[in-house]
Amino acid sequence: MTSHIMHVDMDAFFVSAELVRRPELRGLPVVVGGTGGRGVVAAASYEARAFGVYSAMSTYQARRLCPRAIFLQGDHSYYASVSSMVMEIFERYTPLVEPVSLDEAFLDVGGSMRLHGPPFEIAQSIRRDISHEQGLTCSVGIAPNKFLAKLATEGAKPNPGPKGPIPGLGVKVVEEHEIQDFLDPLPVSSLWGVGPVTVARLDQIGITTVLQLRMFPRDSLIRALGKTQGAHLHRLAHGVDERNVEAQQTIKSLSHEETFPEDLYSEERIGTEIFRMADAVGKRLRGLSFLGSTINLKVRLKDFSTFTRSITLPNPTDSGRIIGRNALGLVETVEVSSGVRLLGVGISNLTKSNLGLQLSFDDVGSDGSEWRDAERAIDQIQEKYGTQSIGAASILTEGGLRPKEKGAQQWGPSGDTKK
DNA sequence: TCTGGGGTCCTCAGACGA
DNA sequence: TCTGTCGTCTGAGGACCC
Numbered sequence: 001m002t003s004h005i006m007h008v009d010m011d012a013f014f015v016s017a018e019l020v021r022r023p024e025l026r027g028l029p030v031v032v033g034g035t036g037g038r039g040v041v042a043a044a045s046y047e048a049r050a051f052g053v054y055s056a057m058s059t060y061q062a063r064r065l066c067p068r069a070i071f072l073q074g075d076h077s078y079y080a081s082v083s084s085m086v087m088e089i090f091e092r093y094t095p096l097v098e099p100v101s102l103d104e105a106f107l108d109v110g111g112s113m114r115l116h117g118p119p120f121e122i123a124q125s126i127r128r129d130i131s132h133e134q135g136l137t138c139s140v141g142i143a144p145n146k147f148l149a150k151l152a153t154e155g156a157k158p159n160p161g162p163k164g165p166i167p168g169l170g171v172k173v174v175e176e177h178e179i180q181d182f183l184d185p186l187p188v189s190s191l192w193g194v195g196p197v198t199v200a201r202l203d204q205i206g207i208t209t210v211l212q213l214r215m216f217p218r219d220s221l222i223r224a225l226g227k228t229q230g231a232h233l234h235r236l237a238h239g240v241d242e243r244n245v246e247a248q249q250t251i252k253s254l255s256h257e258e259t260f261p262e263d264l265y266s267e268e269r270i271g272t273e274i275f276r277m278a279d280a281v282g283k284r285l286r287g288l289s290f291l292g293s294t295i296n297l298k299v300r301l302k303d304f305s306t307f308t309r310s311i312t313l314p315n316p317t318d319s320g321r322i323i324g325r326n327a328l329g330l331v332e333t334v335e336v337s338s339g340v341r342l343l344g345v346g347i348s349n350l351t352k353s354n355l356g357l358q359l360s361f362d363d364v365g366s367d368g369s370e371w372r373d374a375e376r377a378i379d380q381i382q383e384k385y386g387t388q389s390i391g392a393a394s395i396l397t398e399g400g401l402r403p404k405e406k407g408a409q410q411w412g413p414s415g416d417t418k419k
Numbered sequence: 420t421c422t423g424g425g426g427t428c429c430t431c432a433g434a435c436g437a
Numbered sequence: 438t439c440t441g442t443c444g445t446c447t448g449a450g451g452a453c454c455c
């Protein structure tokens with residue numbers, strides 16, 4: 001059986017997408033992300049990477065490393081539309097497409113080979129289609145499983161150079177008999193699920209490479225890292241990953257959070273922001289026909305200390321008002337007088353809403369009308385006339401309704417954000 | 420003027436009922 | 438009746454991913 005799991009990753013996706021609509025910026029150091037003082041870098045062009053600018057770095061630091069760079073505020077909805085066109089290209093070659101993020105997906109092409117040829121040829125065709133139709137480049141890894149395919153993609157990527165990307169392989173295939181030779185020299189940090197904390201723990205027991213990890217007794221690894229993670233890493237070091245490519249994925253939670261350009265001190269303002277986020281969470285729930293039972297609140301204070309609180313309701317809900325009221329109750333258990341940097345409201349324990357809903361007193365307004373009906377009516381009006389047209393009074397701020405939308409502030413406040 | 424947003428999964432501790 | 442144990446649920450927090 002040949003390797004038939006494919007991982008496709010767009011090269012510097014957000015920047016590349018911007019260069020398609022702003023070709024005059026080609027060849028320059030370009031950074032996309034949150035342009036405000038509290039923003040982070042979402043993507044850097046290969047010219048900017050040559051200055052040491054990488055994604056997830058604070059915009060502040062990126063500006064210091066590369067003052068000449070052109071900083072663009074990320075445009076999530078534009079990238080999402082480009083992404084959906086790229087995903088459509090994948091679906092020409094196999095129905096088994098599992099999007100990982102806007103710029104990345106797994107494909108199982110095991111059933112497509114009679115029609116489209118071997119995986120390597122399919123990868124070349126996909127790269128050609130994406131280049132011709134979207135003007136973007138991508139890298140592809142092909143291997144017997146998802147974990148190895150993703151690692152293979154890293155080996156296919158371009159490298160940064162001062163005059164732009166130095167082309168990589170474009171497509172890298174890892175066959176069954178090559179697995180150990182491919183994996184052994186890699187640092188443990190390249191394994192899925194190994195971050196800085198686990199790297200430090202492994203380092204303490206003398207493990208820095210996958211070869212050392214593979215040679216380490218499984219029982220000792222479990223003693224050092226715990227049952228789940230120890231067994232997981234032992235499997236990965238041997239190149240074993242049983243996860244299938246799942247075209248249909250179910251969501252388990254959804255949330256909104258926001259870092260404010262300036263810290264919040266007023267209880268009233270904190271309450272308004274909580275209701276604004278709860279309203280958005282409720283709207284998304286209704287749009288997806290989900291109900292949720294557990295309300296989650298996240299608070300980050302001025303000193304970056306972070307607290308989470310949650311409460312499980314007796315009856316699941318999709319009402320922004322109920323979510324907001326409970327989140328407001330949770331925030332009272334946190335001492336916020338030192339200043340709030342970030343607030344987040346989320347919901348988990350999700351069920352499909354067509355299973356029937358048991359109404360609670362919270363769903364019924366004082367005039368006898370049902371809040372759920374009111375919120376659905378607002379959804380419909382916003383659908384027709386825009387999100388600024390109508391909204392609950394509880395989310396009205398000095399700046400107007402400012403409804404929260406998914407990804408609208410994905411990488412932190414923009415440079416021109418008003419309070 | 421340093422450190423985002425949206426997720427998933429795991430661990431641990433405490434409460435509670437059998 | 439009291440005590441210990443076990444499983445389950447809930448809540449908080451941490452690690453990790455893109």
